[in-house]
Amino acid sequence: MFDQIPTALSGVFMLLPVVRKDERGSFTKLYHADCFARMGMNRPIVEQYVTTSHKGVLRGLHFQKPPHDHDKLVTCLSGEVLDVVLDLRRQSPTYGHHCCLRLSGEQRMQVFVPSGCAHGFYTLSDQAELLYAVSSLYNPEYDDGILWHSAGIDWPDQFPLVSQRDQEFQAFADFDSEF
């Protein structure tokens, strides 16, 4: 039901759901507990939310700290983004590394971001809509981030539109990982 494509980071996957098209439009299943558990993604989803972003908007790099850390399934519903995952897991062979994935809404492309990784993206199309499904509730005191341009990521834009909060995050070099 889902094609699982490994990335350069362990436990981080791109997923290609099956988009069934007919004369009415399309049908796509975005989550199936048993399929996801078989692929190693088995923490239940407890919250979902959506963002819309204009071209040139960059969000991230976000994560929730323990004990409110979570796995996150990101789905591109429309438009196109350059999605980035940064590995913050100290024991990981790819600690400090990142992967960049181009996600298209046409194909409902997904990325599974496990706990211990930060997530962000840059909007390539005029508009893009992302859906997020997370395995722990939002907790503003534990919601944290890494400064977008501090982790060696080759973003396609040096002057993206970034929120004030995202501009004030710590640099990766100053980050003391609890993961």
Ligand SMILES: Cc1cn([C@H]2C[C@H](O)[C@@H](COP(=O)(O)OP(=O)(O)O[C@H]3O[C@@H](C)C(=O)[C@@H](O)[C@H]3O)O2)c(=O)[nH]c1=O
């Ligand atoms: C993430 C979040 C935010 N909020 C509120 C806080 C704030 O008033 C408003 C916007 O929050 P932010 O500026 O943090 O939203 P945003 O920058 O869009 O945050 C998102 O960025 C991408 C990269 C992700 O990976 C997402 O998980 C999420 O962290 O929504 C919630 O109520 N619940 C939530 O789960």
